[in-house]
Amino acid sequence: MDSGQRKRPNDTPWTSAGFVRSTLWLLPFLSLLLLLTAVLEQKPRTQVPLVVISLDGFRHDYIEIVKQRFGHISLPNFDRLMREGVRAMRCINVFPTSTLPNHQTLVTGLYPQHHGVTANTMFDERLPGHVFSMLNDTSLSEDPWLDGWPEPIWRTAQRHGILTGSMLWPITDRPVDGDVPFQRMSRFKYNAPGELHYPNKRRVDDVIGWLTSNHYKLGLVLVYFSDIDIMGHFFGPHSVQVSIAGIYNIYKNGDQFYYLNYSL
16 A cells, blocks of 8 residues: 555546646736737738729820830830739720729729719719719719619728728719718819819829828728820820820829839
């Protein structure tokens, strides 16, 4: 018989009382672990914003047209974008190939018959006597003509807590379910006459200000430029005005992309 005092069965760590006594010392460490996890979850996440830039009316072959006239190194920033990214030689627009339907397709992923924007100027049988036109931003922004249609991506993002911005992007002055982009430059300012006209340099400056703010973080910014589209409508796609005044001067001498990229 063993001369030492044997441990009673109810003192083993596998009994209820023994298990509690043997694990009580873990509670402070578990509490510390839970506290640390909560703190880490509250730490702001690093979020790289998505910036979507639309050059309205910019044909797939405009870069080659300019290079034929001014040399193969005449558009260095486009070359850099193509070298460091991906370039598609052409794309298939949605029909009709107009500004409003295609820009709404970009932010919904839907064809015009499914997102409700079917032309630059439209009528709605539900609202007789009303004309909705990109030449009249009030008509696009105040009437309920898009109520009930699928929401754009900026609205989806903000419903999930991601703040967005819109720099003159079409149809972003109109609230969707009472919501508009967190930062927004209204197209009313763009269409205003005289000194209120909104030059490209200022557009880029404002976008940079949004993206570098210490007070909020944007996850998505939509940026719209229309210079090339306007010149193409007035003078034709192969005109000198489009090549020189439009593409070459704005995107070579102006260096809009370089300025935006290296200011962030």
